[in-house]
Amino acid sequence: MLWKPDVSIYELAEKENGPPSPYLYITHYGDVIMEDVLTVITSCSMDVYKFPFDTQNCHMTISSMVHSNSEIKLIASSNSTRITQQSRRILKTQGEWDLLNMTVTGENMTFEPGTWDIIKYTITIRRKPLLHILNFHVPVLFFLVLDLASFFIPDNKGDKISFKVTILLAISVLLLILNEILPSKSFKCPLIATYIIFIFAFMMVSLLETILVAYLTEMDSAGEEREKNSITTRKGTSTSEKDEKRRRGSNSRTSSGVNSTSQSLAGMGLGGAGEMVDLHFLQMVVQQVQDLRENPPSLAPRAQRYYSRVAKRINTAFILFYFCSSSLFLIVISVEWMD
Incomplete structure (x- = not known):
């Protein structure tokens, strides 16, 4: 008959028992050594502030729930350096984490009935950030x-x-x-x-x-489209008015223009050469001058490009x-x- 102490893990979330070991080690000093293989899932408070370049410290606390230190003494079998070396040698998985080190400390927890021994393992792991x-x-x-x-x-x-x-x-x-x-x-x-x-x-x-x-x-x-439409409308109206005026006073303008032109050319000594002046060319010049007077060049497109200049400045500054x-x-x- 073998007595087994009630040793438990405080952070335990899920436990899976492995195959029980059928062997015991009994030394001549009276020590009994028994090994069990356990697969446990423990809770760990994680700080993901620097994710994925974060390093986590997870704790695993082992103690007895019933027996105080007057009945059970919990002592770590290895120091931190040896535990870290053994864990790195055993841990062969290529997962998301790298094992940095493991530390083991012995502490006491005091309640009113008595004092309990605690063994705390601190596992320091670092995330692999490449993925x-x-x-x-x-x-x-x-x-x-x-x-x-x-x-x-x-x-x-x-x-x-x-x-x-x-x-x-x-x-x-x-x-x-x-x-x-x-x-x-x-x-x-x-x-x-x-x-x-x-x-x-x-x-x-x-x-x-x-x-x-x-x-x-x-x-x-x-704005440019509206200006083009208004200019086209004005041109159509002025063209119809000019055609009407041209039909009414074409004879008077032609005779007076010929007489004045002939007199001016005769005064300059050109005489009969002035009679060969192209009257049609003179009428075209007079018509263009009248068009410029009635429809002066509009400065609206230049003013309307103000918004484009503002947009360009905003875009450059932004x-x-x-x-x-x-x-x-x-x-x-x-x-x-x-x-």
Whole structure:
């Protein structure tokens, strides 16, 4: 008959017993050694602030629930260095974590009936960040570069706005995937969430700026179209009036023009040569002068291009602001991650 102490793990969440060992070791000193293989799942409080460059410290506390230290003495069989070496030699899995070290400490826990011995194992592990960098950091950075490159698309192209909206939708998909990976409870907002949210905000402001520039450019285009329509209407009205006047006084203008022209040329000594002057050419010159008087050149298109100039200045200033602020943000969050 063998008595087994009630040793339990405080952080135990799930336990799976392995095959029981049929052997016992009894020394000549009276010591009885018995080994059991257990597969346990324990709870661990994780700090994912620097995810995926985070390091976690998980504790496993072993103690007796019933017997105090006056009845059971719990003593670690190995020191921290030896336990770490053995664990690294046994742990052969190529998972998401790297085992840094294990420490073992002996403590006492005092309650009113008595004092209990506790053995606490602290397991320090570090996450392997390469997969998360390739899945999240690099794509988000590529989307930011694409959004910066979209400023070189002409403003009169309608594809510019749709291109920026597509990038925003892609960032939204990455946010949904990240929400499934990160734990729901954390002491601080993870840096990777701040990283994606700020870049999403940059792209949203960039989209609003593109809409504003397109609106200002469209105002100029609409003003120029209205001016062209008004000029065409005025020309049609003035042409009909001029035709009517030309039919009424064509004879008087022609005779007076010929007489005045002949007199002026005769006074200059040209005599009969003045009679060969092309009257049709003179009528064309007079007609053009009258057209300039009735329809002076309009300065409206030049004034209407004011909105285009404003849009160009806003676009240039925003590109500089966008590039400087995004670069500063990437530098700050990189330093915070690697600190």
